[in-house]
Amino acid sequence: MSASSILTVSNLTKRFGGVYAVSDLSFDLNPGEALGIIGPNGSGKTTLVNLITGFVKPERGGRVFFRDRNIIGLMPYDIANLGIARSFQMVRPFTHLPAYKNLVVSLFSPKVRKFKGGKYGDRDEMAIDLLEEVGFERDSFVPYKAAGSLPHGYLKRLELARCLALEPDLLILDELFSGMSMSEIASILPLLEKIQAEGTTLIMVEHRLRELFRIVDRVIVLNFGAKIADGAPDEVMEQDEVKRAYMGIEVEPDA
Amino acid sequence: MAATYRKERLDRGIKARSDDIFALASYRDLAYLLLPRLLLIGGLLLVPLLEGVLGLYWLNVILIACTIALLALSWDLLASVGLISLGHSLFFGVGSYIAGALNYSLGWSPLLTLPVAMVAGALICTLLIYPILRLRGIYFALITLALPLLFMRVIEATKILGGTEGLSSLSPLPGQPLVLYIVLAAVLVCFFGYRRLIDSDYGLVLRAINDNDRSVMASGINIYHYKAQAVFIAALPATFAGAFLTHHYRIVGMPAFSLEYSILPLTSVIVGGQGSFAGALLGALLLVPVSESLRAFGTLRVVLYSVMLVIFTVGLPEGIFPYIRRKYHQFERPVPVEEGS
Numbered sequence: 223m224s225a226s227s228i229l230t231v232s233n234l235t236k237r238f239g240g241v242y243a244v245s246d247l248s249f250d251l252n253p254g255e256a257l258g259i260i261g262p263n264g265s266g267k268t269t270l271v272n273l274i275t276g277f278v279k280p281e282r283g284g285r286v287f288f289r290d291r292n293i294i295g296l297m298p299y300d301i302a303n304l305g306i307a308r309s310f311q312m313v314r315p316f317t318h319l320p321a322y323k324n325l326v327v328s329l330f331s332p333k334v335r336k337f338k339g340g341k342y343g344d345r346d347e348m349a350i351d352l353l354e355e356v357g358f359e360r361d362s363f364v365p366y367k368a369a370g371s372l373p374h375g376y377l378k379r380l381e382l383a384r385c386l387a388l389e390p391d392l393l394i395l396d397e398l399f400s401g402m403s404m405s406e407i408a409s410i411l412p413l414l415e416k417i418q419a420e421g422t423t424l425i426m427v428e429h430r431l432r433e434l435f436r437i438v439d440r441v442i443v444l445n446f447g448a449k450i451a452d453g454a455p456d457e458v459m460e461q462d463e464v465k466r467a468y469m470g471i472e473v474e475p476d477a
Numbered sequence: 478m479a480a481t482y483r484k485e486r487l488d489r490g491i492k493a494r495s496d497d498i499f500a501l502a503s504y505r506d507l508a509y510l511l512l513p514r515l516l517l518i519g520g521l522l523l524v525p526l527l528e529g530v531l532g533l534y535w536l537n538v539i540l541i542a543c544t545i546a547l548l549a550l551s552w553d554l555l556a557s558v559g560l561i562s563l564g565h566s567l568f569f570g571v572g573s574y575i576a577g578a579l580n581y582s583l584g585w586s587p588l589l590t591l592p593v594a595m596v597a598g599a600l601i602c603t604l605l606i607y608p609i610l611r612l613r614g615i616y617f618a619l620i621t622l623a624l625p626l627l628f629m630r631v632i633e634a635t636k637i638l639g640g641t642e643g644l645s646s647l648s649p650l651p652g653q654p655l656v657l658y659i660v661l662a663a664v665l666v667c668f669f670g671y672r673r674l675i676d677s678d679y680g681l682v683l684r685a686i687n688d689n690d691r692s693v694m695a696s697g698i699n700i701y702h703y704k705a706q707a708v709f710i711a712a713l714p715a716t717f718a719g720a721f722l723t724h725h726y727r728i729v730g731m732p733a734f735s736l737e738y739s740i741l742p743l744t745s746v747i748v749g750g751q752g753s754f755a756g757a758l759l760g761a762l763l764l765v766p767v768s769e770s771l772r773a774f775g776t777l778r779v780v781l782y783s784v785m786l787v788i789f790t791v792g793l794p795e796g797i798f799p800y801i802r803r804k805y806h807q808f809e810r811p812v813p814v815e816e817g818s
Contacts, residue, residue: 299695299700302694302697310691315689315692318684319685319688323681324685326678327681327685327692329678330698331698333697345678
């Protein structure tokens with residue numbers, strides 16, 4: 223592993239029964255880099271996110287270093303407090319709480335409380351500010367509605383806001399764009415570009431390639447849990463193996 | 478064709494106005510907010526003065542109802558964190574036995590045993606439950622069901638703490654005529670304290686854990702610490718109730734761990750409505766007197782009681798309190814249904 227990397231994944235393996243969800247995966251990530259992870263359904267993308275964030279424990283031998291510290295074996299909340307925030311592919315809002323109160327939970331976490339402080343009521347203000355940033359209409363009733371009654375696009379943005387509330391150094395977005403309309407994605411792209419420009423390292427698991435390639439400068443392609451390509455987006459997409467695995471294109475039928 | 482109507486439910490104007498700081502705008506808005514609260518506080522504090530009307534027997538029933546109300550409030554707080562307990566008599570019994578043992582063997586006065594049993598009992602219960610906090614739903618419920626039974630059998634088998642006969646001739650509570658006030662004050666403190674707690678940012682995290690614990694973990698919050706703290710806070714009124722009844726009856730025995738103290742708080746919350754604490758309080762203050770007044774029917778009592786529970790849960794699944802609250806905050810009016818919509 224290189225001394226400058228913020229995240230180092232080495233020999234990560236996860237088996238569910240006889241199936242290898244992630245097999246012997248290694249990569250380095252430099253601070254400020256934006257990495258896209260793509261691959262067909264069931265190729266282990268979400269499992270990889272779960273492994274990095276501590277929701278799933280890997281097989282023996284796998285290591286994940288965050289700023290030269292092995293984070294395998296830590297609980298998900300400890301990892302979050304180190305500065306890794308993740309969103310869930312299946313949105314997991316607190317359905318009974320108003321949208322802005324969803325964020326107050328994140329703002330109440332030990333790490334955020336330490337550098338932001340705030341009494342009861344202050345966090346409500348911070349939450350509304352954050353919601354405005356991800357595209358909630360500030361003066362409407364939307365931020366005050368129960369999260370369970372919001373449309374899917376808003377829930378995705380709420381999920382993003384929950385991650386941003388933690389002010390992470392590494393932000394992992396698991397299929398943020400899935401289920402969002404084109405206009406919703408278009409409204410969120412500048413925010414992601416801004417987050418990246420501010421120096422936050424970004425990992426995006428995505429199926430929407432065109433939008434993904436606007437943000438990331440490097441792509442890793444997974445197939446059956448293994449890395450089949452790693453590099454700049456346009457170079458990677460030119461590789462035959464990637465085309466075959468991901469796009470289902472038979473490049474050379476007789477090969 | 479006759480126009481069809483549907484029911485429309487709207488917030489009263491006064492509710493929207495008094496939701497926030499604007500409540501201070503007028504005496505009418507202020508009264509709208511304060512009336513239910515004053516009714517509760519005034520009603521409860523008046524009860525002991527009605528000795529002439531109710532008689533000692535019914536005052537004692539109200540005293541028991543109040544201890545069950547403490548258990549129900551405690552049950553409601555645990556349920557708000559997503560921990561469904563089927564063994565609330567664990568808290569009650571531990572509090573009872575600590576108070577009883579301290580008074581019996583060390584001769585401590587009830588003024589000392591009550592707070593000690595409350596805090597130490599809550600600590601012991603939290604330590605007992607801590608290992609199973611990783612369990613959720615029915616698995617957690619099942620183990621809580623077993624814990625009080627375990628205590629009962631241990632006391633029976635090892636004959637510690639008086640064995641099957643229990644510890645008797647304990648000191649009575651001081652200030653006899655005012656005993657009812659002690660438990661009434663405890664109920665009020667617990668009720669308003671819990672309401673305040675669950676509305677704070679801290680309480681928000683507790684409710685969020687109930688909603689989705691993985692998201693709370695992803696937000697960097699150690700849910701097991703929060704659950705353990707919630708168990709401790711929830712155990713306080715329950716262990717107090719146990720210690721209180723021990724000194725009131727001047728005896729403590731194995732029935733302190735009996736199923737009655739697990740089921741009554743649970744049914745109180747189900748009948749009254751979960752999540753607001755007012756429902757738990759209302760449920761306990763209704764169910765215990767009703768169950769007492771059915772004593773005249775002898776063995777049929779349980780049947781009548783069960784039928785009543787079924788009618789309530791089927792007819793008002795949300796609970797009595799949410800129904801009353803809705804009627805207080807909202808009005809209904811018929812609206813014609815438009816064609817084609």
